[in-house]
Amino acid sequence: MNRLIKGVRPRALVLLAVFAAALVIAPLFVSSYVLSVLIIVLYFAYVGQAWNLMIGFAGQLSLGHALFVGIGAYTSAALFIHFGIAPWIGMFAAVALSVLTGCIIGYLGFRFSIRGVYFALLTIAFAEFVLVIVDHIPWLGSTGGFFLPVANRDRIDLFNLRGSQIMFYYVILALTAAALVLCRLLLNSKLGLYWQAIREDQESAEAIGVHLFRYKMIAVAISSGLTGIAGVWYAFYYNNLFPETTFSTAKSIELILGTVVGGVGTLFGPILGAFILTPLGEVLTHLTEGMKIDGIKSFFWGVCVAAIVLFRPTGLWPWISALFGLDPRRGDKP
Amino acid sequence: MTCKPHTVITRRTFSTGVTAAGLTAAAGPFNVLRAQGGALKVGVLLPRSGVQAGIGQDCQRGVEIAPGIFKDLGLPNLQIMNGDTESNPQIARAQAEKLINEGAQLLVGAFDSGQTTTIAQVAEQRGIPLVINIAAAPPITEQGYKFVFRNFPTAPMILGDAFANQKEIFAATGSAPKSAAFLHVNDTFGTAMQKGIGAVMPRFNMPYKIAETIAYDPRARDLSVEIAKAKATGADALLVVSRLNDAILLTRELVKQRWTPMAVLSMGPGWYEDQYLKTLGKLSDGPMSFVPWYDPNKKLSKQLEAVLAKAYPAINLNTNHIFTFEALLVAADAYKRAGSTDPKALADAIRKTNITDNVSIGPGIQFDAKGQNDKVKDAAIQNRDGKLVTLAPKAAANAKPDWPLKPYDKRG
Numbered sequence: 001m002n003r004l005i006k007g008v009r010p011r012a013l014v015l016l017a018v019f020a021a022a023l024v025i026a027p028l029f030v031s032s033y034v035l036s037v038l039i040i041v042l043y044f045a046y047v048g049q050a051w052n053l054m055i056g057f058a059g060q061l062s063l064g065h066a067l068f069v070g071i072g073a074y075t076s077a078a079l080f081i082h083f084g085i086a087p088w089i090g091m092f093a094a095v096a097l098s099v100l101t102g103c104i105i106g107y108l109g110f111r112f113s114i115r116g117v118y119f120a121l122l123t124i125a126f127a128e129f130v131l132v133i134v135d136h137i138p139w140l141g142s143t144g145g146f147f148l149p150v151a152n153r154d155r156i157d158l159f160n161l162r163g164s165q166i167m168f169y170y171v172i173l174a175l176t177a178a179a180l181v182l183c184r185l186l187l188n189s190k191l192g193l194y195w196q197a198i199r200e201d202q203e204s205a206e207a208i209g210v211h212l213f214r215y216k217m218i219a220v221a222i223s224s225g226l227t228g229i230a231g232v233w234y235a236f237y238y239n240n241l242f243p244e245t246t247f248s249t250a251k252s253i254e255l256i257l258g259t260v261v262g263g264v265g266t267l268f269g270p271i272l273g274a275f276i277l278t279p280l281g282e283v284l285t286h287l288t289e290g291m292k293i294d295g296i297k298s299f300f301w302g303v304c305v306a307a308i309v310l311f312r313p314t315g316l317w318p319w320i321s322a323l324f325g326l327d328p329r330r331g332d333k334p
Numbered sequence: 335m336t337c338k339p340h341t342v343i344t345r346r347t348f349s350t351g352v353t354a355a356g357l358t359a360a361a362g363p364f365n366v367l368r369a370q371g372g373a374l375k376v377g378v379l380l381p382r383s384g385v386q387a388g389i390g391q392d393c394q395r396g397v398e399i400a401p402g403i404f405k406d407l408g409l410p411n412l413q414i415m416n417g418d419t420e421s422n423p424q425i426a427r428a429q430a431e432k433l434i435n436e437g438a439q440l441l442v443g444a445f446d447s448g449q450t451t452t453i454a455q456v457a458e459q460r461g462i463p464l465v466i467n468i469a470a471a472p473p474i475t476e477q478g479y480k481f482v483f484r485n486f487p488t489a490p491m492i493l494g495d496a497f498a499n500q501k502e503i504f505a506a507t508g509s510a511p512k513s514a515a516f517l518h519v520n521d522t523f524g525t526a527m528q529k530g531i532g533a534v535m536p537r538f539n540m541p542y543k544i545a546e547t548i549a550y551d552p553r554a555r556d557l558s559v560e561i562a563k564a565k566a567t568g569a570d571a572l573l574v575v576s577r578l579n580d581a582i583l584l585t586r587e588l589v590k591q592r593w594t595p596m597a598v599l600s601m602g603p604g605w606y607e608d609q610y611l612k613t614l615g616k617l618s619d620g621p622m623s624f625v626p627w628y629d630p631n632k633k634l635s636k637q638l639e640a641v642l643a644k645a646y647p648a649i650n651l652n653t654n655h656i657f658t659f660e661a662l663l664v665a666a667d668a669y670k671r672a673g674s675t676d677p678k679a680l681a682d683a684i685r686k687t688n689i690t691d692n693v694s695i696g697p698g699i700q701f702d703a704k705g706q707n708d709k710v711k712d713a714a715i716q717n718r719d720g721k722l723v724t725l726a727p728k729a730a731a732n733a734k735p736d737w738p739l740k741p742y743d744k745r746g
Contacts, residue, residue: 036428040428143525164459165459295383
């Protein structure tokens with residue numbers, strides 16, 4: 001516990017506690033519509049956190065993270081449908097497969113010194129590659145889609161992840177909280193320092209003895225594994241998977257936008273970004289309803305995102321944390 | 335980044351803004367009003383932006399032309415509440431929740447199977463009937479839902495009808511191709527169709543064999559090689575699964591390479607779309623498409639055609655308009671019979687639907703125990719002078735097949 005809160009300003013802790021409490025009691029007060037929006041927000045916050053670990057902490061850019069969501073989703077769904085294996089157990093296979101795929105990409109990239117945008121291209125290529133493969137596997141529904149049976153939503157079956165919207169809300173909330181704690185611990189660990197050294201200057205890090213290949217691989221493995229868990233949740237919440245909408249590059253971009261807007265490399269950036277982008281979309285939908293121009297909401301949404309990126313290129317969290325005095329105490333950064 | 339002393343947004347103003355926004359958001363759910371009596375509130379969910387925007391907006395035309403016709407039919411008013419799914423299943427789900435919270439008593443949508451599946455879950459969970467306009471994935475009505483109804487053929491129904499209609503045309507003309515070159519786009523839809531055709535075709539004992547299957551990229555800007563390969567097979571006919579742009583490219587290549595097959599048999603979009611007809615003029619005549627369609631001989635179809643022509647003179651009546659209109663027809667009819675906006679009463683009424691004065695092909699709109707209209711049929715249509723005529727099934731035909739395809743170099 002001490003490691004978790006070390007260096008965090010008291011006012012930041014209070015705000016975090018209030019925020020967490022608000023999220024815990026939210027289902028008591030909000031409508032199912034707001035709850036569905038909160039679920040999307042938390043999903044993006046969780047996946048953003050997982051992606052942030054790779055790019056924000058270790059400096060390895062992935063633009064194909066939907067791949068790991070897809071692998072996690074298809075693996076757990078297939079095990080559930082074909083063998084009746086509960087998702088919490090199927091999750092182990094989902095994570096293992098996601099990590100394995102991540103490690104293959106990482107190995108190819110880091111072993112052959114593929115860096116920066118070229119590494120990003122490699123991640124996109126793998127996502128597209130797996131998309132085509134799944135397109136051709138009838139066992140996974142191929143292009144026609146893979147459907148999970150929808151159960152009675154009045155009861156809660158946590159073991160099989162079949163149940164009400166509220167159950168899914170608390171599951172994704174718990175995952176997001178766990179990811180935040182994990183990232184905080186990792187960032188403050190020796191491993192986190194190695195990652196930051198690699199992110200800041202790879203050559204210098206290597207010169208002082210940081211084993212680049214090993215620590216980059218660990219970052220990819222943890223990030224892909226965490227993202228695979230999101231896939232399990234996704235499959236059982238939405239109950240249908242289509243290769244085109246699960247693995248596409250557009251999905252990958254969607255997953256990372258919140259983190260980019262919130263602040264890459266910060267702990268709270270992915271959460272803040274998710275809490276800004278999704279509600280912003282809903283507010284704009286509401287405001288533009290009367291205009292009767294199809295797609296006008298997307299236009300304004302794009303303008304808002306561009307404005308944020310333009311005026312706060314490092315993301316919103318560094319600015320907000322400075323504004324409210326939430327920065328870690330001197331000497332306790334990152 | 336640090337806070338500058340001259341920053342316009344002070345901590346206090348920011349806090350005030352956030353608090354105001356929070357209060358507004360928190361108050362939102364309590365503003366829900368449920369209509370009692372009056373018009374039935376129908377939430378129409380369509381992908382009117384995003385990658386499927388064109389189709390979603392086309393479906394919307396079916397919504398816009400409905401009120402006048404319903405008035406003529408003596409059906410009650412519908413209050414349409416529009417929701418844009420943005421071609422995204424996640425947004426579709428949230429929009430469904432939003433519309434229900436704002437008082438929607440029935441949902442219609444949503445063109446795409448993935449989006450429709452997520453909406454169906456919300457509808458079932460909230461006990462609000464969903465009438466699907468377009469979505470062909472069979473599992474949607476295999477889930478044991480009580481509030482989900484589909485007046486659209488499933489993918490296997492579409493393929494089966496396509497081959498049955500082809501055989502009917504071959505019988506009517508007394509001629510049939512012995513071989514066909516199969517050209518298809520290699521995207522998700524094209525690949526799915528290619529597999530479906532491979533699985534379903536043997537069951538129909540078709541008179542032609544597939545001489546060669548040629549896949550191509552939907553973004554290809556030049557399809558000369560593909561047409562040359564197809565021509566080289568010596569096939570009598572061309573079987574195609576394509577999109578709009580590649581349908582135009584393929585036709586231009588047929589003209590350039592002076593190859594007029596006996597028939598062009600299209601199992602997907604592209605070849606009958608308005609843009610295809612407008613772009614190619616006389617060269618667009620002849621191809622046959624096998625699609626969910628309307629019965630041009632039905633009284634309501636004629637009325638729908640006339641209303642659409644008046645509202646949108648440059649647009650031919652098509653699948654998107656027909657099935658979106660019919661979904662609303664189901665809603666209005668059920669509301670009239672139920673005499674109530676109670677969702678359960680509406681669902682019960684929809685279950686007992688028996689609309690014979692409808693637009694789509696078949697005996698009318700009825701739903702089986704799963705909520706599927708298993709009697710809806712598909713058509714074979716042909717482009718003729720910038721319009722579309724129906725060739726099969728016989729009961730819905732309004733023209734005889736123009737067979738074989740008129741040579742491209744003799745069209746003036």
